[in-house]
Amino acid sequence: xxxxxxxxxxxxxxxxxxxxxxxxxxxxxxxxxxxxxxxxxxxxxxxxxxxxxxxxxxxxxxxxxxxxxxxxxxxxxxxxxxxxxxxxxxxxxxxxxxxxxxxxxxxxxxxxxxxxxxxxxxxxxxxxxxxxxxxxxxxxxxxxxxxxxxxxxxxxxxxxxxxxxxxxxxxxxxxxxxxxxxxxxxxxxxxxxxxxxxxxxxxxxxxxxxxxxxxxxxxxxxxxxxxxxxxxxxxxxxxxxxxxxxxxxxxxxxxxxxxxxxxxxxxxxxxxxxxxxxxxxxxxxxxxxxxxxxxxxxxxxxxxxxxxxxxxxxxxxxxxxxxxxxxxxxxxxxxxxxxxxxxxxxxxxxxxxxxxxxxxxxxxxxxxxxxxxxxxxxxxxxxxxxxxxxxxxxxxxxxxxxxxxxxxxx
Amino acid sequence: xxxxxxxxxxxxxxxxxxxxxxxxxxxxxxxxxxxxxxxxxxxxxxxxxxxxxxxxxxxxxxxxxxxxxxxxxxxxxxxxxxxxxxxxxxxxxxxxxxxxxxxxxxxxxxxxxxxxxxxxxxxxxxxxxxxxxxxxxxxxxxxxxxxxxxxxxxxxxxxxxxxxxxxxxxxxxxxxxxxxxxxxxxxxxxxxxxxxxxxxxxxxxxxxxxxxxxxxxxxxxxxxxxxxxxxxxxxxxxxxxxxxxxxxxxxxxxxxxxxxxxxxxxxxxxxxxxxxxxxxxxxxxxxxxxxxxxxxxxxxxxxxxxxxxxxxxxxx
Numbered sequence: 001x002x003x004x005x006x007x008x009x010x011x012x013x014x015x016x017x018x019x020x021x022x023x024x025x026x027x028x029x030x031x032x033x034x035x036x037x038x039x040x041x042x043x044x045x046x047x048x049x050x051x052x053x054x055x056x057x058x059x060x061x062x063x064x065x066x067x068x069x070x071x072x073x074x075x076x077x078x079x080x081x082x083x084x085x086x087x088x089x090x091x092x093x094x095x096x097x098x099x100x101x102x103x104x105x106x107x108x109x110x111x112x113x114x115x116x117x118x119x120x121x122x123x124x125x126x127x128x129x130x131x132x133x134x135x136x137x138x139x140x141x142x143x144x145x146x147x148x149x150x151x152x153x154x155x156x157x158x159x160x161x162x163x164x165x166x167x168x169x170x171x172x173x174x175x176x177x178x179x180x181x182x183x184x185x186x187x188x189x190x191x192x193x194x195x196x197x198x199x200x201x202x203x204x205x206x207x208x209x210x211x212x213x214x215x216x217x218x219x220x221x222x223x224x225x226x227x228x229x230x231x232x233x234x235x236x237x238x239x240x241x242x243x244x245x246x247x248x249x250x251x252x253x254x255x256x257x258x259x260x261x262x263x264x265x266x267x268x269x270x271x272x273x274x275x276x277x278x279x280x281x282x283x284x285x286x287x288x289x290x291x292x293x294x295x296x297x298x299x300x301x302x303x304x305x306x307x308x309x310x311x312x313x314x315x316x317x318x319x320x321x322x323x324x325x326x327x328x329x330x331x332x333x334x335x336x337x338x339x340x341x342x343x344x345x346x347x348x349x350x351x352x353x354x355x356x357x358x359x360x361x362x363x364x365x366x367x368x369x370x371x372x373x374x375x376x377x378x379x380x381x382x383x384x385x386x387x388x389x390x391x392x393x394x395x396x397x398x399x400x401x402x403x404x405x406x407x408x409x410x
Numbered sequence: 411x412x413x414x415x416x417x418x419x420x421x422x423x424x425x426x427x428x429x430x431x432x433x434x435x436x437x438x439x440x441x442x443x444x445x446x447x448x449x450x451x452x453x454x455x456x457x458x459x460x461x462x463x464x465x466x467x468x469x470x471x472x473x474x475x476x477x478x479x480x481x482x483x484x485x486x487x488x489x490x491x492x493x494x495x496x497x498x499x500x501x502x503x504x505x506x507x508x509x510x511x512x513x514x515x516x517x518x519x520x521x522x523x524x525x526x527x528x529x530x531x532x533x534x535x536x537x538x539x540x541x542x543x544x545x546x547x548x549x550x551x552x553x554x555x556x557x558x559x560x561x562x563x564x565x566x567x568x569x570x571x572x573x574x575x576x577x578x579x580x581x582x583x584x585x586x587x588x589x590x591x592x593x594x595x596x597x598x599x600x601x602x603x604x605x606x607x608x609x610x611x612x613x614x615x616x617x618x619x620x621x622x623x624x625x626x627x628x629x630x631x632x633x634x635x636x637x638x639x640x641x642x643x644x645x646x647x648x649x650x651x652x653x654x655x656x657x658x659x660x661x662x663x664x665x666x667x668x669x670x671x672x673x674x675x676x677x678x679x680x681x682x683x684x685x686x687x688x689x690x691x692x693x694x695x696x697x698x699x700x701x702x703x704x705x706x707x708x709x710x711x712x713x714x715x716x717x718x719x720x721x722x723x724x725x726x
Contacts, residue, residue: 005474007481008513008559018510026499219494223555226461227484227512393463 015228019236023211024243036203037248040196044255047192062089063133066104067114069095071121075114077140088132112137118148187330190357193280194350196252198323200284201349204245205292205319209299209312211237212388216303221392230389238292242285249284253277271356271363279366280353286373287349291319293377293384300391301399311398322347326354343369345376413474414438414594415460415563420469422455422618429455431618432469437594437611442585444609445598446702452618453598454491457567460596461488473563484512487561489569493552495540501551502527502536505558512559519558526554530580546574553581557588564588566597570604582608606698614702622701630695637678638694640664641686648685652678659700666694 027033067075075092082090096104101113105124112133113124121141123134143161150160212234215221224233260273294315302311325347329338342351342361348369355361390404419432430452437443445453458464460471462483471478496504502523509519527533530550535543540551549572556566569581585608589595599605605612606626614622614629622629640663641648649655654670655678669678682688696704 004476005482005485005562007479008484009481010484010511010513015511018507022499022507026496218497219490219492220496221494222458222461222463222490222492223488223494223508224511225463226486226488227480229480 010228012229012232015232016236016239019228019233020240020243023237023240027207027241027244033244033248037251040248040252041255044192044252044259047188062091063111063130064091064093064109065112065114065133066093066095066101066110068098068116070117071114074121074137074140074144077144078137081136081140082133085132085136088130088136090133186358189276190330190354191327192256193276193357194323194326194354196249197280197284197287197353198319198350200245200249201288201291202316202319204241204248204288205295205315206312207241208238208292209295209308210305211241212296212299212392213302213305213308213311216300216392216395217305219395225393230392231385233392234293234296234385234388238289238296242288242292245288246281246284249281253280271359275363276353276357279356279363279370282370283349283353286370286377290345290349290373290377290380291315293381294318297384297387297391300388301401301404303395303397307398318346319350322350326351330354330358343372345373348373412436412438412472414441415596416472416475417456417460418470418472420456420459420466420471422452422459422464422467429618430459430466433615433618433620434469435613435620435623437596439594440589440592441594441611442589442609443594443596444605444612445596445615446600446602446605446612446698447598447615451615453615454567455618456615457488457491457565457596457598460565461486485559485562487556487559487564487566489552489556489566491567493549495548495551495555497541498539500537501532501540501543504540505551505554508555509558514559522558522560523554526558529584530554545572546577549573550577550580553584557584562593564593564595564597566595568599569597570599570601578604602697602699602702612698626698629698629701635669635675636694636696637667637669637675638664638690638692639667639678639682640689640691641682642689644682644686648681651685652681664690 065075065078079090079092082088093110095101096110098115101110101115102124104110105113105126108126111125111130114121114137115124116122123137125134147157147160151157215224215233221233228236256277257273295312298312298315299308302308325338325341329351339361341347342355343365352361352366352369356363356366387401387404390407391399394404394407414437416436417433419434420430421428421432422430433452433456435443445456447453455464459466460478462478462480473482476482499507505523505526506516506519509522510516514522524533524536527536530553532543532547532550532554535547540548543551553569556564564585566585569585570578573581582604585595585597589610609626611623611625612629613620636658638661649657649665649667652673654673655667657665658668659666667678669675679688679691682691
């Protein structure tokens with residue numbers, strides 16, 4: 001009795017890993033990837049800078065102020081409070097002397113000169129001054145007057161100070177409407193993360209589609225499929241390219257954290273940035289695998305690079321529609337139907353992170369939508385593997401999907 | 411039990427044509443088997459079925475008596491008809507990758523890649539991208555790719571096409587050496603003189619079936635007897651006087667005569683001597699190319715030929 005000749009063993013995990021490693025190594029060296037990653041960082045930086053640039057352009061310039069030596073405490077107070085009020089910026093300069101003060105205002109050397117005494121203060125200005133700065137001076141002066149007056153009567157100075165600083169808290173009845181700071185930040189962050197997801201899924205998903213066709217076009221696939229199974233080749237490719245995508249998304253998030261720390265800009269988010277970042281990574285991973293599998297399967301039906309575009313058109317549509325819906329409904333919410341759609345694939349990967357950032361959905365709703373996507377993923381991945389198996393070795397004209405499924409069944 | 415590769419009545423249909431009809435052949439240990447046949451005869455289809463990239467409709471492929479499966483196929487060295495490697499990947503890197511994919515550990519894979527790069531004289535180009543190499547050198551890389559995992563069986567589809575004379579010598583040397591190691595080597599080729607020179611056995615495939623199989627000697631000796639007869643100053647038509655003899659070809663000065671079964675060759679010689687001065691009289695053994703032409707030009711072949719071409723095209 002003869003013994004069956006020994007084969008060469010290659011574990012499933014190792015097969016997938018080898019394919020994935022090749023994708024990572026050869027693509028990470030690619031200039032397009034390196035430039036793309038740097039581009040993402042620059043884009044994040046620009047998005048973060050935009051509001052600052054915007055406010056810098058719309059805000060009044062810094063007000064040059066000076067005051068008579070006697071009024072120095074008032075000026076000091078104004079300067080202090082201005083530092084806490086973002087829309088007012090104050091710079092002080094030396095007192096030019098009573099005679100020179102008016103002249104200095106006229107020449108534009110000074111915007112505001114405080115003259116007079118503790119009891120009778122006047123602000124010398126030219127034309128129509130910035131109401132914000134005048135309001136601030138007014139507040140400071142009144143405060144000081146009141147404290148001074150009450151101090152003489154022996155009142156509790158601290159309590160008075162507290163009372164003076166109290167103000168009306170605004171409570172809106174319809175949640176986060178209106179352009180309050182939190183919602184504005186939420187919208188900008190939400191848009192950014194949605195676009196980040198969209199661009200990442202698109203770029204790396206299309207890499208997968210092109211890679212599939214590249215191997216068919218240069219026929220190397222025949223050599224590969226004589227030693228690994230089609231699904232191992234497919235998933236190795238998806239995972240390897242996905243890992244690069246994850247690196248790029250990770251870099252973007254780190255850049256985002258950097259911006260957050262530097263500008264204090266993200267403090268007003270309805271969820272913590274950490275929560276948002278973690279869900280974003282999960283959304284990227286699941287969303288990317290979902291669309292990459294579909295893109296790879298559709299691309300495997302054709303054999304030439306020129307045909308990739310048209311082959312993946314239907315999947316591109318599936319990616320585009322959720323993005324548009326997300327952008328259209330970002331402010332309005334969009335009602336029940338949109339809320340339901342947003343929890344389902346293919347909508348959820350682009351709508352859920354945004355709605356989380358703007359506070360329109362809670363974390364548990366995100367988790368639920370992620371569970372839906374994971375369930376759908378099983379079916380999509382199975383289908384993609386079947387189509388790819390049937391189509392990978394067939395070259396020539398475009399293969400009808402039904403034909404690919406039929407071949408794979410055998 | 412056969413100690414090599416056996417194809418047993420393998421049949422494959424494509425949508426509109428039959429590519430292989432009960433094709434049977436066997437290649438033993440250390441044997442160089444040349445597979446010849448016209449375009450679309452089914453050579454590529456048969457090889458792809460051996461490699462498992464195409465499934466047979468019926469019939470069986472066995473290796474040492476056991477049906478081939480993925481693990482045993484990993485030990486085959488394969489050169490597809492349509493050459494294919496990654497054009498933008500480094501040459502050496504690519505060989506290491508392919509060896510690893512065939513189950514070779516990384517360290518060994520690197521050593522094998524270096525060895526084969528040296529054998530095909532491309533050590534200096536190891537770091538270059540494949541696409542920067544000349545077409546002939548890319549072919550050498552393709553050969554290295556088929557051998558880098560120490561295969562126990564070689565299946566090469568048209569390994570000689572596109573090779574320069576030096577590369578052809580390298581290829582011949584490598585194939586002989588592999589066969590000497592006990593590796594069965596199956597290859598197809600249109601270069602029949604090469605096949606004749608190189609192969610222990612030859613199979614002629616036409617229209618999806620093996621129409622002749624045997625050693626080159628066996629095929630050339632064949633069942634019919636042929637003689638090369640040179641008669642100077644012969645009267646015309648002297649051959650008509652010998653019943654059962656007919657001319658099947660000619661060289662510059664001589665006629666190739668086929669003699670029917672059971673006839674005396676001395677009778678043919680005597681008649682020739684009567685007709686003129688016999689300058690030479692010898693048994694004629696046709697070249698493989700002639701045999702091949704005889705087989706392929708047989709009446710049944712031509713009508714289905716064009717269909718078979720289409721069938722093969724649709725699969726590659």
